[in-house]
Amino acid sequence: MAVTFSGHVSAGLGPEEIGDEEIAAVTAVLKSKNLFRFFKSREESYVARLEDLFAEKAGAAHVLAVNSGTSALISGLVGIGVSQGDEVLVPAYTYIATAAAVLALGAFPVVVEIDGSLTMDPVDAERKITPRTKAIVPVHMRGVPCNMEAIVDLARRRRLKVLEDCAQANGGSYRGTALGLLGDAGAYSFQHFKIITSGEGGLLVTNRKEIHDRAAIYHDSAYTFWMEKNIEGELSDPEEIARWKQACFLGENYRQSEVHGAIGYEQLKKRDAILARTRAIKKKLRAACEALPGITPEATHDAEGDCGISLALFTESEERTKEVATILKAEGIRCGTRFSRHVPDRHLFYHWDYIMEKRTLHRNGFPWTGGARPCQMEYSKEMCPQTLDWMSRGIFFSIGHLMSDRYLDEVCRGIEKVGKALS
Numbered sequence: 001m002a003v004t005f006s007g008h009v010s011a012g013l014g015p016e017e018i019g020d021e022e023i024a025a026v027t028a029v030l031k032s033k034n035l036f037r038f039f040k041s042r043e044e045s046y047v048a049r050l051e052d053l054f055a056e057k058a059g060a061a062h063v064l065a066v067n068s069g070t071s072a073l074i075s076g077l078v079g080i081g082v083s084q085g086d087e088v089l090v091p092a093y094t095y096i097a098t099a100a101a102v103l104a105l106g107a108f109p110v111v112v113e114i115d116g117s118l119t120m121d122p123v124d125a126e127r128k129i130t131p132r133t134k135a136i137v138p139v140h141m142r143g144v145p146c147n148m149e150a151i152v153d154l155a156r157r158r159r160l161k162v163l164e165d166c167a168q169a170n171g172g173s174y175r176g177t178a179l180g181l182l183g184d185a186g187a188y189s190f191q192h193f194k195i196i197t198s199g200e201g202g203l204l205v206t207n208r209k210e211i212h213d214r215a216a217i218y219h220d221s222a223y224t225f226w227m228e229k230n231i232e233g234e235l236s237d238p239e240e241i242a243r244w245k246q247a248c249f250l251g252e253n254y255r256q257s258e259v260h261g262a263i264g265y266e267q268l269k270k271r272d273a274i275l276a277r278t279r280a281i282k283k284k285l286r287a288a289c290e291a292l293p294g295i296t297p298e299a300t301h302d303a304e305g306d307c308g309i310s311l312a313l314f315t316e317s318e319e320r321t322k323e324v325a326t327i328l329k330a331e332g333i334r335c336g337t338r339f340s341r342h343v344p345d346r347h348l349f350y351h352w353d354y355i356m357e358k359r360t361l362h363r364n365g366f367p368w369t370g371g372a373r374p375c376q377m378e379y380s381k382e383m384c385p386q387t388l389d390w391m392s393r394g395i396f397f398s399i400g401h402l403m404s405d406r407y408l409d410e411v412c413r414g415i416e417k418v419g420k421a422l423s
Helices: 018-030 047-057 070-079 096-104 121-128 150-158 210-219 221-227 238-247 258-291 319-329 386-391 405-420
Strands: 062-066 085-090 109-114 135-138 162-163 186-189 202-206 310-314 394-398
Touching: 018 221, 018 258, 047 062, 047 202, 062 070, 062 210, 070 096, 070 162, 070 186, 070 202, 070 210, 085 096, 096 109, 121 150, 135 150, 150 162, 150 202, 150 238, 162 310, 210 221, 258 310, 258 405, 319 394, 386 394
Parallel strands: 085 109, 085 135, 135 162, 162 186
Antiparallel strands: 062 202, 186 202, 310 394
């Protein structure tokens, strides 16, 4: 008998937890009639409280709240010193925003193969390094930690910076250290489809003050003004204030509003309980999948630090993958394949059209040809065959924390039934 879907099995995570706490926090902000994070103390600002709570949970020295995960990436790249003409290594499997953030600064994404964890392959990353390479952006896709030991070692040997993209891995860790703090900095997203959400929003984490300060200046075109005026009571030393006046450079407006900060602050309190459930579900689901013959589960670099929000399995061929996925779905088990040459998925380099074709809005061709250091990279849809092979052979399960024990048991029995049929 096929598994039924009578229960709520949404993978929505954070949005499903929005409740009275978030409503009360947003209401308090609106009643205050001050939606701006400055002109108040850190205790009065929800944005500052979000930063402080995240710092406490992650063990980070510095946290900067911004208005999106992309803004966090761009600010982080500025923080670690990426500039026009630089090359930055990004994985072939990540949302297009990772590569777009690099382009936003006039730098160029160098697309790197993934390995069996579906995260950046450190071996191919080293092959892609050139004299122009400035940084590596490993992405903890689907809540799965990258091989950070190998990536950090590579960066140190080749004198590169590391900005971790943690957009899909809020609450993940690697060997006991919060993701985002293994490299030089880490970028988080609070967009609607993430583990926890404020609708839009993001955070940058780092243990290095100079990275935080550069990112902070860039995230707010008037940031040094707030520091000069000592709005939050953070500066009292005249020499420190003078330093801020001299530190100013061109920035954007990526500030986070108090409304987003209020939602994010309350959501962050719920994150660990969400992940405790998803991790338990994934452990049981992965064990059940051992009954499927000829199946290889995703590689793991740190099972304990995995967020547990998804599971990937691989067969020996694209044809076999489609066959097994069809049989699983016939049993009512929600899963799917991910790569299609015809249906665009902006999480895969193959469908990054404006990058593959080097499109631009600038008359002089910037960033591709208009600067002093034009792009030397050539892009094509077949440039990462290893990645396409992994993605074409993958069967993917999304895991929601509201999945009941009864439903999970039904899924596991269904998988075992399919395993016997395939055997």
